[in-house]
Amino acid sequence: MFEIKDVDLAGRIGRLHTRHGVIETPAFFPVIDPVRQELPVAEVRSAGLSQVLTNAYLLYKRTGGAPVKVHDFLGWDGVVMTDSGAYQILEYGDINVTQDEILEYQKAIETDIGVILDVPTGNVPRERAAETVEETLRRARAALNTIDPESDETVWILPIQGGKYLDLVERSAREAVKLPYRMYGIGSPTVFLEEYRYDVIVEIIYTAKRILPGGRPVHLFGAGHPLIIPFAVALGVDTFDSASYIIYARDGRYMTEYGVYRLEQLDYFPCNCPVCSRYTPRELAEMPKRERTRLLALHNLHVIQKTVRRVKQAIREGRLWELLEETARRHPAARAALAKFRKYYRYLEAGTPTAKGEVRGVRAYGGESLWNPRLLRFQERVLARYQPALDGARRAVLEPLAKDSPCTPPGEGEYRAYYDYFIGVVPWELCGVYPSIHVDHGGPTLEAARHLENALIAFIHKLLKLGVEEVVVKGPAAALLARRRPPKTRLEY
Ligand SMILES: [Zn+2]
Known part of the structure; x- marks a missing residue:
């Protein structure tokens, strides 16, 4: 019926x-x-x-x-x-x-x-x-x-x-x-x-x-x-x-x-x-x-x-x-x-399919966008259950995700992750997994910056726990972490 x-x-x-x-x-x-x-x-x-x-x-x-x-x-x-x-x-x-x-x-x-x-x-x-x-x-x-x-x-x-x-x-x-x-x-x-x-x-x-x-x-x-x-x-x-x-x-x-x-x-x-x-x-x-x-x-x-x-x-x-x-x-x-x-x-998250047939970007406008199940689900998984593929790396670099240049694999002995305001942290090996690189937004908002700050800190602690000895944060997020810099973390503005 x-x-x-x-x-x-x-x-x-x-x-x-x-x-x-x-x-x-x-x-x-x-x-x-x-x-x-x-x-x-x-x-x-x-x-x-x-x-x-x-x-x-x-x-x-x-x-x-x-x-x-x-x-x-x-x-x-x-x-x-x-x-x-x-x-x-x-x-x-x-x-x-x-x-x-x-x-x-x-x-x-x-x-x-x-x-x-x-x-x-x-x-x-x-x-x-x-x-x-x-x-x-x-x-x-x-x-x-x-x-x-x-x-x-x-x-x-x-x-x-x-x-x-x-x-x-x-x-x-x-x-x-x-x-x-x-x-x-x-x-x-x-x-x-x-x-x-x-x-x-x-x-x-x-x-x-x-x-x-x-x-x-x-x-x-x-x-x-x-x-x-x-x-x-x-x-x-x-x-x-x-x-x-x-x-x-x-x-x-x-x-x-x-x-x-x-x-x-x-x-x-x-x-x-x-x-x-x-x-x-x-x-x-x-x-x-x-x-x-x-x-x-x-x-x-x-x-x-x-x-x-x-x-x-x-x-x-x-x-x-x-x-x-x-x-x-x-x-x-x-x-x-x-x-x-x-x-x-x-x-709401339970009912939201991960992706539909045709891949469409997720659009983010402001604070509410952070609760879009497609976005939050990705970040929750990265921070909660996901094990970064460190491959013995002792040094990790976090860089801004650039829309036009693809994620590149890290060098020998190094691990790399990307970040963006609305998606949060994207481990390089998950680059391309929907919706990691499919988020359209017009720049950060205060709430998005706070969201990213928390995500980065959680991710860095995860890396340190897994044996990483040095984390380098490059780009605008370095400024976000200035007040709450995690241990063993170098900020490169
Ligand atoms: Zn009318």
């Missing part, structure tokens, strides 16, 4: 099989109203989307429970996910339909991906959050009397709850994996998205993902902002949904990959989608509200879709970390999210 085709960090490109076709993930599901579509589904399709999410509870209410086929009803031949009314619970309190009714209904309307009637946590006191976790689990177990997640044609999502209380998220995930669901959801981060608390969202995702089985797809509810998508995918989220594209549009808000504008704040559209190519902000502002909403919604969808495609391309290239760094520079909230990623290094 779910195949993983490519990976980078903990992100993946996958194929999710449903009864109405296959979608390639990561995939964004725009939320559409089952009855009143401000943006017609044909236009959703025109923005390159082949999947939507609609609300089974609203459909149930508006059709009086008639088991219409949801695809026919929407006029949509792609994949349909239905939410069960959880959002309405979050907004309006309890709803007057039982879980069994809404599960039977989702089956009857032939939804492709359905959700149990979970209780979203939202931003509530801890005690209430714990209740939502337990109640959601109770319903997940009870639902098994009505649905069979292992063999139903509908793929059933079990949402993980707990909100910002990470121990509750952990409990929710640990209990969830004991149940036979094939797909999981991460519940209700919407409140934190609205407050630009991306750091909280990435913590929630990481906490759940660490426990959920890697081979199963995971949905993130309510996330449809270009700034959060790269981070969510990098942690292993496969699908996500949101109504923000239309909610923002109604309110005259225009999404970009670096934040949201009000239409009247814009003199120019920084976008080439069909809407922005054709109209100016002023023309759009002067349109009747209905028309303006439709066009802004279409633009917003294009921006989200463009972000998803960029993330996929970055996974293909093995440059998802670089994309996160770029995204982090677009908004302080994104930067706070990336700062959290340092804590997740082991998890």
